[in-house]
Amino acid sequence: MIDVDLAKSDLRSLNSRLQAVSEGSNETEWRVLNPQGAHAVAVGLTQPIRVEVQGHVGFYCGGMNQMAEIVVQGHAGPGVAENMMSGKVRVTGNASQSAGATGHGGLLVIEGDASSRCGISMKGIDIVVKGSVGHMSAFMAQTGRLVICGDAGDDLGDSIYEAQIFLRGKVGRLGADCIEKEMRPEHMEALQSLLDQAGVEAKATEFRRYGSARKLYNFNVDHADSY
Amino acid sequence: MCGIVRLYCTTPEMERKLGDYLSSMLIEMTDRGPDSAGVAFYREPAPAGHVKVTLFAGDSDYDWSRLAADLGEALGGDVKVSRHGSHAVLLVPGAFEAARAYLEEKHPALRLVSAGDTIEIFKDTGLPEAVVEAFSLRQMTGTHALGHTRMATESAVTTAGSHPFSTGMDLCLVHNGSLSNHNRLRAFLRKRDIEIQTENDTEVAAGYLTWRLREGDSLEEALTAGLKDLDGFYTFAVGTREGFAVLRDPIACKHAVMAETDDWVAMATEYRAIANLPGSDQARIWEPAPSQIYSWSRS
Numbered sequence: 001m002i003d004v005d006l007a008k009s010d011l012r013s014l015n016s017r018l019q020a021v022s023e024g025s026n027e028t029e030w031r032v033l034n035p036q037g038a039h040a041v042a043v044g045l046t047q048p049i050r051v052e053v054q055g056h057v058g059f060y061c062g063g064m065n066q067m068a069e070i071v072v073q074g075h076a077g078p079g080v081a082e083n084m085m086s087g088k089v090r091v092t093g094n095a096s097q098s099a100g101a102t103g104h105g106g107l108l109v110i111e112g113d114a115s116s117r118c119g120i121s122m123k124g125i126d127i128v129v130k131g132s133v134g135h136m137s138a139f140m141a142q143t144g145r146l147v148i149c150g151d152a153g154d155d156l157g158d159s160i161y162e163a164q165i166f167l168r169g170k171v172g173r174l175g176a177d178c179i180e181k182e183m184r185p186e187h188m189e190a191l192q193s194l195l196d197q198a199g200v201e202a203k204a205t206e207f208r209r210y211g212s213a214r215k216l217y218n219f220n221v222d223h224a225d226s227y
Numbered sequence: 228m229c230g231i232v233r234l235y236c237t238t239p240e241m242e243r244k245l246g247d248y249l250s251s252m253l254i255e256m257t258d259r260g261p262d263s264a265g266v267a268f269y270r271e272p273a274p275a276g277h278v279k280v281t282l283f284a285g286d287s288d289y290d291w292s293r294l295a296a297d298l299g300e301a302l303g304g305d306v307k308v309s310r311h312g313s314h315a316v317l318l319v320p321g322a323f324e325a326a327r328a329y330l331e332e333k334h335p336a337l338r339l340v341s342a343g344d345t346i347e348i349f350k351d352t353g354l355p356e357a358v359v360e361a362f363s364l365r366q367m368t369g370t371h372a373l374g375h376t377r378m379a380t381e382s383a384v385t386t387a388g389s390h391p392f393s394t395g396m397d398l399c400l401v402h403n404g405s406l407s408n409h410n411r412l413r414a415f416l417r418k419r420d421i422e423i424q425t426e427n428d429t430e431v432a433a434g435y436l437t438w439r440l441r442e443g444d445s446l447e448e449a450l451t452a453g454l455k456d457l458d459g460f461y462t463f464a465v466g467t468r469e470g471f472a473v474l475r476d477p478i479a480c481k482h483a484v485m486a487e488t489d490d491w492v493a494m495a496t497e498y499r500a501i502a503n504l505p506g507s508d509q510a511r512i513w514e515p516a517p518s519q520i521y522s523w524s525r526s
Contacts, residue, residue: 077498115513
């Protein structure tokens with residue numbers, strides 16, 4: 001275990017060290033102390049290492065992650081795991097807006113609530129939120145899965161493409177072109193596997209599925225009122 | 228950009244250190260707002276039958292003792308005055324309107340910054356650290372306070388254009404964001420005798436709240452009406468004698484985070500401003516939802 005105390009070491013040197021870990025290195029376990037709300041903690045990692053951040057972080061923690069497993073013991077500010085490519089990011093507290101924005105892959109687990117625009121423009125990432133999400137979540141979501149164990153704010157899945165949304169609680173109002181869809185056995189199975197992988201105790205049978213009505217992909221004058 | 232910080236104490240120990248904590252929070256938000264900074268402190272109620280007034284004079288050598296003597300003579304009582312950098316806090320006997328009328332007539336160059344029972348507003352151009360220094364903010368005690376660091380967008384960098392803006396007795400407003408319909412709204416409010424001193428958009432929002440409150444709205448009603456009438460993006464923090472309120476616009480893209488422990492409630496644009504508070508590690512932390520009024524007050 002390698003400890004880096006951000007009260008004594010600066011952020012840039014922490015990120016440089018984490019990014020410099022080479023393939024096959026035995027420096028696989030890291031602990032970051034006293035993040036004090038710093039932005040861009042543990043971003044741009046490319047190796048399968050584990051980084052545990054003990055405390056609350058600011059913006060963009062775990063951004064652009066590839067293969068690493070990052071655990072934030074606390075709250076994460078806006079844009080946690082933004083543009084993640086692969087690997088895992090787990091937040092034990094709540095997350096501010098735009099969690100997992102534009103993520104291409106990997107798994108983001110938020111044990112508390114996520115704020116607005118969770119999974120905005122997601123492109124393949126899986127996001128599992130144990131609590132609720134704010135308004136405009138999965139806005140323009142392209143692919144990947146957003147799983148919400150609690151409730152969702154207004155305009156869920158607005159202008160969604162082919163991402164899938166699984167919701168256990170209530171939704172305030174669905175966004176444009178987002179509809180409820182049939183939960184077939186294959187969805188049930190895939191969702192249960194994802195919940196298990198995320199370490200979230202929930203039954204897939206309790207969820208409903210939402211996705212795109214596919215009316216807004218291209219401009220169609222017959223649908224002008226829906227835009 | 229711009230940064231907002233706000234701290235509300237629930238223990239006497241925190242109240243004694245309010246200025247120190249708030250100053251650190253303000254300085255942490257320097258890179259969000261290096262143009263000017265300001266604070267509102269709620270502290271030391273004015274004696275019975277008095278109003279506490281904060282004034283700003285452009286001249287740092289301004290003779291406040293002389294002003295206090297003249298004002299006391301005009302109002303028929305003693306006026307206590309204490310200088311805080313370019314500002315002064317006066318304890319004025321009698322009704323506020325009489326003092327205000329006197330100041331407007333005899334000292335039109337002085338700017339009224341705040342008035343009320345406990346509120347004191349200090350603000351100036353420059354880095355937050357310089358503002359903390361100029362007003363000796365670290366020594367301030369009080370029950371609660373809010374602060375703002377400004378990155379100017381809609382109007383010039385001046386003391387008058389700095390936040391917080393007074394919106395009435397013991398009320399003030401700070402704002403992160405910008406409003407797009409402030410010109411028309413300014414004209415609308417001026418027609419209704421709401422005084423607006425600058426071209427600043429936030430001052431219009433403050434004037435709007437002053438107008439709604441004058442028309443009999445509660446603070447909550449005034450803020451709810453603002454959701455419809457104020458076009459733009461904003462996180463507002465309103466200071467009141469008893470506490471404060473927070474409101475974000477319906478889209479809520481301007482950052483805000485709230486944190487609460489048994490000893491304090493805080494809000495800031497970014498969590499790092501809160502990180503230095505005692506016990507922040509164990510605080511309950513969340514982002515305030517859009518269009519929802521959060522308020523705290525002493526019961």
